[in-house]
Amino acid sequence: MSSISVGVLGATGLVGQSFILLLSSHPFFRLTTLGASPASAGLAYSKAVENKWKQSTCIPSSVQAIKLHECKPEHFSSCQIVFSGLDADVAGDIESAFRATNIAVFSNAKNHRRDPSVPLLVPLVNPHHLSILPHQQSLHTPPLQKGFIVTNANCSTTALVVPLSALQSRFGPIDQVIVTTMQAISGAGYPGVSAIDILDNVVPYISGEEEKMEWETLKILGGISADGKSFDNHSSHPIKVSASCNRVPVHTGHIMTASVKFSKRPPPSIDEVLKAFDEYVPPYLPQSHPSFASSDFSKIIPTAPPKAIHIHTTPNRPQPLLDRHLDKGASVSVGRVRECGVLDVKFVVLGNNVAIGAATSSVINAEIALARGYI
């Protein structure tokens, strides 16, 4: 496969750094262009990020000398794809401008998530939502040939919907979900949470987070209308989601407890639920795709995890500290699957918020879009 030139917007932030680590060693995406704020434009990446590099590996040598540009499309004309780690206060307009110049934008920002023509894509859950893209492109005047925006979901939502998707695809509609998150500090970006607020503490509130989890779940787990021009947001069988979101003193890894009630009566047994988790394969490709029959997508979707769900059987797992790096953070961990005395089943979910909860999702999304022919 020949290489595809890609860029990163917001390259010096935490999400941008994750993009750089993923893309600097990518088998067919070739990282060529980096965008940052005007203050950093003109600087070499290693210079601009000097005191902001928060990764435990060094800045990749291939990236250190790349000069930073302002986040304007004219500097990215050689790129077919840009990955956006921009902050929400600027992401909306910049991403639209890139789309308008026929660049495919894979964004981690929240700005376009509620746009009815933009897929809210969790790669392990709803890759088929990419089919809305022709409609999205047709809304422009003149219609876009190549430009589009795909967003990934909130980091907590992402972890939750993977096991929910496994359950829904096996057992049909889910009626109710009560979820309590314990979220890592890296989810708030850098500098993000003050150490004074979180050391030896739990903060039982994250602004806007509960609303995101409750709403995004519907769009992600829902379908697409028959004409392919709108998301149904699960409106025919709404899932009631009640989220309580908390910040805990953990670097990375959002862990959550979830209780689920199925529409199906009687509900599936714990063994059936475990089997559904274990056998879950995300719909990366349509059945019509020549590679669909193969269960090995590692050549065409190389950043995807070997299995979407990692099931833990020891009772005190998953734990953020020990399990956040499984499959380089690209899979979701599930443990303690057991009956719930109020709803049907309850379990623990762990998702790596800086990997599958952020940059890793965007990169897999781009790989899928390429495999499905949208790029």
Place this chain on the structure above:
Amino acid sequence: MSSISVGVLGATGLVGQSFILLLSSHPFFRLTTLGASPASAGLAYSKAVENKWKQSTCIPSSVQAIKLHECKPEHFSSCQIVFSGLDADVAGDIESAFRATNIAVFSNAKNHRRDPSVPLLVPLVNPHHLSILPHQQSLHTPPLQKGFIVTNANCSTTALVVPLSALQSRFGPIDQVIVTTMQAISGAGYPGVSAIDILDNVVPYISGEEEKMEWETLKILGGISADGKSFDNHSSHPIKVSASCNRVPVHTGHIMTASVKFSKRPPPSIDEVLKAFDEYVPPYLPQSHPSFASSDFSKIIPTAPPKAIHIHTTPNRPQPLLDRHLDKGASVSVGRVRECGVLDVKFVVLGNNVAIGAATSSVINAEIALARGYI
């Protein structure tokens, strides 16, 4: 009020240290006798506890020189009351032995909690359960005149049942509770949790804890049979409780998210729920008590908090770090009271696990038992 001589069993442990701080400055309990393991017997308290004293205040000077005894009743013959901070592996038999010598035992250990003649007493919730004590005494041969055992509840259960009690007493039976706890390390005693297991981590499992929360809630919120000889364990209208218990890197203060469904339809509004929390007064005394009319119990139940429930209105409160010491940890904090998209109402609860969740409960229980004439 003349002073009453009291002792502490397990005086060198974390709970024992809390007892010592509470009792060394108590208005009418006079701490005279301390019990510890045979290895410490004979040592002065300050010597025995030297490297185990984990409080941020010094060992009270009145206690430093007290010689430690083995936990045998003959050494405590001057005491009317003993408070037990013993570990569960020895507490059962020792507490029974003290009861048999007609000493009133207020225990923090779990051993006798499920005994159908022993009150599982959360002082802010079910002080009236003390009325089982004559029955408990009658079961001995010959019947005991003064000896009895009263236990307090698990630290997480204690925090949860206070707001539940406020709701039940105002709105009638509760049908369902889903609760997720984030529990402090001090709840596991000393040395308890290894730093390797909890720094930068959440452990989504605490052995036996979920079962305790799910079962104890029924005994505590339930009533007493007409003949006064048994607890009904809420059997006529069982509350379904589903608990998910987690350990977090916090020193002190168990915080939890709770969703509640009422039996009452339509359910109370959020404002009504807030009002119920705000106006909740624990039934410390029976209506027949001469002090019942007074709302100021500070003379006869001095360790009780001014108000049982402290309501927080800022959205990111309560927090363990900032709120665990309100009312010296004797009250329970509630915040974020709002509608639940699945059950009726949800909120955050914070209880100080080493105060109201442990020693403070036992001390208030003893004060109530004295006020009600059982001592």
Place this chain on the structure above:
Amino acid sequence: MSSISVGVLGATGLVGQSFILLLSSHPFFRLTTLGASPASAGLAYSKAVENKWKQSTCIPSSVQAIKLHECKPEHFSSCQIVFSGLDADVAGDIESAFRATNIAVFSNAKNHRRDPSVPLLVPLVNPHHLSILPHQQSLHTPPLQKGFIVTNANCSTTALVVPLSALQSRFGPIDQVIVTTMQAISGAGYPGVSAIDILDNVVPYISGEEEKMEWETLKILGGISADGKSFDNHSSHPIKVSASCNRVPVHTGHIMTASVKFSKRPPPSIDEVLKAFDEYVPPYLPQSHPSFASSDFSKIIPTAPPKAIHIHTTPNRPQPLLDRHLDKGASVSVGRVRECGVLDVKFVVLGNNVAIGAATSSVINAEIALARGYI
């Protein structure tokens, strides 16, 4: 003693909050006026500080309704004293303006510390440096009658110089000090240190901190020239101080290891050093003061600790978690006093950076200035 009206500048910050706790219950300072940034001016204190109050006790009820003013002298005309918790980027000019209107300013900011006419006052060490104040006032045109500025020292310096002062006053000049600090996050203000930077980490660098410790020590431990118009900055016998400053994940309490070499040969024994620490009494008052003979200064300098140095004898103390609140953080803890294989003696020092390292020092300084007749 009649009350003295005082104000606080920078009242909503962390240092300002400490001032408010200290002053709202002060026996003779009466807190009347609060200053903050223009954005907060006009708001009630409780409203302005709502999400910034980081104390484990509630906002004092007497302060909640006080309206905030801009930090301009005209709003503080009723105050004889203002305490400044202003940030360094604005403190310099504002404090000068208050001094110019004949208000005594006790500042926690670094701006005026190097001014040769401003005392750098650690109340447990060099209260006699207040004698420079008439000279400071004479430098103004026309000379000031009442206005002056007194600064306290950097929080790390403050902890270090207390035991050094005890040694110098007993054994004569100190030649060399090598000190390594492990400093709490609250020393950086709020929001200050990002949790991402410090959780599970040590940062071996604090900008400007080592220079401050190395320089301030000389001014504080030095004397005053014969004409009373300048500090000698220990120039006749400079102490060589080499500091290595680190940030650690601790809320409050700067702990440090110090090695000291005396000028005196042979050096004092460990027992003599311990005795010097134990017997050290700060020179709060001049010998000519009527209260000098009394060792009980609690009436006239009520915020001063009972003893300046708290000596720990258990080998693993002092610890920030357990010892930072001794004497409400107004004293300095010293432990592990032992021989140093390279210099003469080494020991561990702990100082509460938000108490004696900040607001508490300013308040004691004001009490001393009052007792000495400068106010």
Place this chain on the structure above:
Amino acid sequence: MSSISVGVLGATGLVGQSFILLLSSHPFFRLTTLGASPASAGLAYSKAVENKWKQSTCIPSSVQAIKLHECKPEHFSSCQIVFSGLDADVAGDIESAFRATNIAVFSNAKNHRRDPSVPLLVPLVNPHHLSILPHQQSLHTPPLQKGFIVTNANCSTTALVVPLSALQSRFGPIDQVIVTTMQAISGAGYPGVSAIDILDNVVPYISGEEEKMEWETLKILGGISADGKSFDNHSSHPIKVSASCNRVPVHTGHIMTASVKFSKRPPPSIDEVLKAFDEYVPPYLPQSHPSFASSDFSKIIPTAPPKAIHIHTTPNRPQPLLDRHLDKGASVSVGRVRECGVLDVKFVVLGNNVAIGAATSSVINAEIALARGYI
């Protein structure tokens, strides 16, 4: 190179787990045999270690099914080498027994470190000390042909002596070292430090640690007598080392501040010191070795780091969180090299206590011993 069969003693502990990760993918050591306590003997490794595996990668599949044996030589007869991660309370005798059966023992335990015929080997510093081994073997009756014991040093000592060795080999004798450590919790093993003792805290004392650093440095940096039968422990030019050891809430990575005084006058400049660190190559092989001329030892000493010392130039580095995994923890990080106002030069050192400070050192030691012909 053909493979060499090796075993691990104490395989279920933290150090044992590190050995297993290093050896399960080693190019020529083949891990065949695992020893543990009698309680675990007979269990498969994955079963025995189930709740004690504290690594962020899974148990290597090649090791999961290996049955555990008691730590008796008869079970390890197929091994030429055993690596010991035993606790000090049992390590001494067991290691001696293995040596007596002609197995080469590379130990992480402290028991034999002070034995005058046992090399205290930091692989990045004193590999030439292996030349004492024939003498060690000759002390047995009858003399051993293959059995010997090599220990590695204390984890803090190990980090310190690497830069000291670079300085000594370039500039000659070092006179004085004052070092303050901030040590990670994993240095105390599992369960080791209670979370109650270290969360939000620094403990300024680690039993025996300062003595180890002060003594081991002399043996490691010293030479060997002319007859090859004793270590000189630097007795002709003793280095005075004064250590202050602290425990901090960090998982992994001992960081320390060090001040050094050279014998050489005038002392080297900072630039010369930096150059010495940068150019330092450990004496892995004697000059007579055929591979000596090559600077690429990666084939014969594959676990050694590319460079022994990693120099950091940004002022706030190295940091445990960000830098502990550089070179898989096999190198030592040095930063903030600058003049010391009391001694000559000061700097910050970071060593990964579970890698180069423990198992990694033992494995490199074995690789060197093999290359040098002792195995």
